[in-house]
Amino acid sequence: MEWAPVIISLKTASVSILITFAIGTWLAYLVCRIRKDSVRSTIDAILTLPLVLPPTVAGFLLLYIFGSYRPLGELLGEIGVRIVFNWQATVIAAVVISFPLMYRSAKAAFVQVDPIFMQAARTIGLSERRIVFRILLPLAAPGLASGGILAFSRGLGEFGATALIAGNIPGVTRTMPLAIYSAVVGGRTEEAYRYVVILILVSFIFVWLLSFLTDRRTTRQRSGERTPRL
Amino acid sequence: MKRNHLLIIVFAFIIALASFAGCSSGGGEAATEEPAATEEPAATEEQAAPEEEAPAVSGAVMIAAAASLENAFEGDLKPLFNAQYPDVTVTGTYDSSGKLQEQIEGGLEADIFFSAALKQMDALVEGGFIDAAAVTDLLLNEVVLITSPQSETKVTSFDNITEAKSIAIGDPASVPAGQYAQEVLTTLGVWDKVESTASMGTNVTEVLNWVAEGSAEVGIVYATDAASMPDDVKVLAIASPETMQTPVVYPVAELIRVTEENKAATDAFVEFIKSPEAMSVFESYGFKPYEG
Known part of the structure; x- marks a missing residue:
């Protein structure tokens, strides 16, 4: 068994979660601040779509953007950047597919923060920036952490969009899910079995961590004062 | 059956046209369209006529063919064959040759096997499903x-x-x-x-x-x-043939299990598949005739 797919998958998931965490949290914050209900719902729906659409749809759209013969892809190609069939493409696919999990978790976490804290902070003249970093984010931390873990695990398992834009190059873009698929259709059941076990183990550890974190949070909430929800 | 309906419709159309032409006492357009329309059924009769037994052939043929042949059969060959033999129902099942081989071994009631490689055909010959003499190496894929x-x-x-x-x-x-x-x-x-x-x-x-x-x-x-x-x-x-150990050959053969009542229809379809007419269809889908 080759270890390359395991390393590629972990590398992809690790880099993509940094991007997903930052963008997901930031967009969730921005969407929460939109006052107009119809606008907010529309943007919310668009940002959630990759969660319900098959990854092949996301992969197809990504090809439309970054494909070698598409405007942006050609522009990038002229400055020597090739997205498709490179390792970076596995990260892009993982970010797009895991993004909604981060975004929705962050949004739920922000909504649950009692606005009275922010109002109190505003009355004593704290800047909006400080309110976000000192009050909102720490209070939403457990929700953000669970979103991050979910997104990381999803990125680790990304298959459909990756196959479309990153290809299946052993040692470069062949992630664990692609290695499993190639092994199964190639009749190498033993090899597939090993990757499956590794993938299940890693995913289990992270999802267990998630349950552990959320359980702890709810018990603490139950024992302490119940925070009113919006 | 469908062909019959079509003929009736074409015929009715001609009669309608003819009567229209008669009424309008030689309207230019109708007059020119009429012979064009009558040509169609006439051509069908002509094609069928030289083979004496052709109109009598009826039955059902099932062909199990490699997936790469599906478009050629469904798009062109079946309609072409049915134009000559309207009473023969051809059904096709298309999959990878290996899967079809397994299915035939498992009891798939196919009459003709059209494989994308010699290996699966040989296996069925060895298994007693196909007579070695019936196999024709027909197509070449590059x-x-x-x-x-x-x-x-x-x-x-x-x-x-x-x-x-x-x-x-x-x-x-x-x-x-x-x-x-x-x-x-x-x-x-x-x-x-x-x-x-x-x-x-x-x-x-x-x-x-x-x-x-x-x-x-x-x-x-x-x-x-x-x-x-x-x-x-x-x-x-x-790729030049010298760089490959074996050429990509598509063999076709009738199965031994073909029943008495479908024998004539199956024979007719195999003959048709091997005809120059069918070959030009295969060629339009990228195949080459195999001359080994």
Whole structure:
């Protein structure tokens, strides 16, 4: 068994979660601040779509953007950047597919923060920036952490969009899910079995961590004062 | 049956036209259309007439054919055959040759087997499902190097394939076209280089799409695959037979199990598949006649 797919998958998931965490949290914050209900719902729906659409749809759209013969892809190609069939493409696919999990978790976490804290902070003249970093984010931390873990695990398992834009190059873009698929259709059941076990183990550890974190949070909430929800 | 309906409709149309022409006392347009319309049923009769027994042949034929033959059969060959033999019902089942072989061994009631490789045909001959004398090596598929029409690749043949920034082939572990690609590139001494940089598609469509989108600069597929997407991929080179251990041959044969009542229909269909008329259809789908 080759270890390359395991390393590629972990590398992809690790880099993509940094991007997903930052963008997901930031967009969730921005969407929460939109006052107009119809606008907010529309943007919310668009940002959630990759969660319900098959990854092949996301992969197809990504090809439309970054494909070698598409405007942006050609522009990038002229400055020597090739997205498709490179390792970076596995990260892009993982970010797009895991993004909604981060975004929705962050949004739920922000909504649950009692606005009275922010109002109190505003009355004593704290800047909006400080309110976000000192009050909102720490209070939403457990929700953000669970979103991050979910997104990381999803990125680790990304298959459909990756196959479309990153290809299946052993040692470069062949992630664990692609290695499993190639092994199964190639009749190498033993090899597939090993990757499956590794993938299940890693995913289990992270999802267990998630349950552990959320359980702890709810018990603490139950024992302490119940925070009113919006 | 459908053919009969069509004939009735065409006939009714002609009568309507003729009466219309009669009423309007020689209206120019109707008069010119009339002979054109009458030509159609006449032609059908002519085609059927030379073979004395042709109108009498009826029955049902099931052909089990490699997936790469599906378009040729469903799109052209079945309608062409039914124009000659309206009373024969042809059904097709299309899958990978290996799966079809297993299905026939498992009791699939096919009358004709059209395989994409000799291996599966040989297995069925050995298994007593097909008479060795009935097998005809009919078609040849070629292994081709493709690129996108928009590509500015420097690659011109299999020899300088390593000049491509990215290469797509079928995974030799699971895709027959990939096994042939490996054979060709090994003979040319570039397989080691290609293997470490190529994207391994798990089916041929994936390889085609990668090349069509320009994700892969060049790819290796069958000539028939390339012919299925003429607007999106173009053929750079055809692998020479010397670089392959075995040519890609498609054998066809009637099964031993064919029943008495469908025998004439099956024979007629096999004859039709081997006819020059059918060959020109196969050629339009990228096949070559096999002259071994």
